Amino acid sequence: MSKLSETSLSENLPARDCLSPEFSLEQRRILLRIAREAIVAALERRPFSDPPVPTELLDPRGVFTTLYLNRDPATGDDTAGVGPRGDPHRELHRELRGCVGYAMPVAPLHRAVAETARAAAFQDSRFLPVTKDEVSQLEISLSVLSRLFPVPSCSVEVGRHGLVISDGARRGLLLPQVPIENGWDQETFLEQTCRKAGLPLDAWRKNAMIEAFTAEVFCDSDLEVLC
Secondary structure, three states: OOEEEEEOOOOOOOOOOOOOOOOOOOHHHHHHHHHHHHHHHHHHOOOOOOOOOOHHHHEEOOOEEEEEEEOOOOOOEEEOOOOOOOOOOOEEEEEEEEEEEOOOOOHHHHHHHHHHHHHHHHHHOOOOOOHHHHHOOOOEEEEEEOEEEEOOOOHHHOOOOEEEEEEEEEEEEEEHHHHHHOOOHHHHHHHHHHHHHHHOOHHHHHOEEEEEEEEEEEHHHHHHHOO
């Protein structure tokens, strides 16, 4: 299995291309259901078997699974009874609970979603493992990556492109959400991807390879709004 990557994401996701989504509403539901069922199966210590899926979900793809825990800012409690899923007059604070993914297409998409969901819940070294009490309050977000393509530094689009910068064995990846979260411009985005790779900040100006990708991002709350 290819090494899973941990990535920091914010709640402020970039606008998605709603005119030409790759995945239908039903396909998105299937993938999110797989992610949640994989986590629940692990918590219940039972096997998780690959479900039957449409052929479009069998292609190998890179994907990141991000978990958020909904909390009531007034109390700090985990809750599913307020905010988008309950009282519309109360807001929930979404707290990052885990994010792990495959940058490269190493497994069929549906299987990659299951594997990265389990890893985000139980193997992200920044967090304690998700508990049974938390699972019903988890919001799951999936970022399905396009294939990598070379891009000149001047063509990098903040908010649309994710970046991979590599030089020899060193390689760093940042998702499209990250510069939006941090308010970075194009140059800072390039520098911080170099930092993620353990390279000098100006490596992108020299011999480092710059590759880009796009991501189709969707989560539980998106589908609830559309229902």
